Amino acid sequence: MTSSSTSSARFPRISNHGVPTRCWCGEGITTFGSSTAENRYRRFYKCQIARDRKTKNHLFKWLDDALIDEIRIVDAKHERVAQEITKFEEMVMEKVKSEIVRVEAEMSEKLKEKVNLEIARVSQEMKHKLKITTVALVVVG
Numbered sequence: 001m002t003s004s005s006t007s008s009a010r011f012p013r014i015s016n017h018g019v020p021t022r023c024w025c026g027e028g029i030t031t032f033g034s035s036t037a038e039n040r041y042r043r044f045y046k047c048q049i050a051r052d053r054k055t056k057n058h059l060f061k062w063l064d065d066a067l068i069d070e071i072r073i074v075d076a077k078h079e080r081v082a083q084e085i086t087k088f089e090e091m092v093m094e095k096v097k098s099e100i101v102r103v104e105a106e107m108s109e110k111l112k113e114k115v116n117l118e119i120a121r122v123s124q125e126m127k128h129k130l131k132i133t134t135v136a137l138v139v140v141g
């Protein structure tokens with residue numbers, strides 16, 4: 001990483017994170033193969049202007065370094081998304097739980113009403129049957 005710490009006042013600062021898409025000079029980025037002995041055929045990013053003029057005030061980044069950077073960026077994004085999903089799941093579970101409590105309370109209330117109505121109906125029916133039995137006993141007796 002020779003140029004990552006280079007900062008020029010002439011060029012606006014363009015992010016050097018991950019795979020670069022544009023040079024600090026505004027020019028698009030191209031990949032080239034290194035011809036030096038220690039990095040022979042190793043691919044790198046550079047703009048055409050830098051390539052032609054051999055100046056140092058342009059972005060330079062090894063392709064393999066850029067890809068590793070990019071993987072780290074994607075990993076970080078993935079981690080953030082996973083955390084968001086967990087938060088969302090917790091929120092949904094919270095809502096579901098409170099809805100269950102509400103529905104249970106409502107059901108309990110309706111059940112109580114039905115039970116009371118049924119008790120009243122059965123009680124009425126029993127009284128009626130008791131009356132018939134009493135009348136029958138009186139008639140027989």
Ligand SMILES: [Zn+2]
Pocket residue numbers: 023024025026027047048049050057058059
């Ligand atoms: Zn450039």
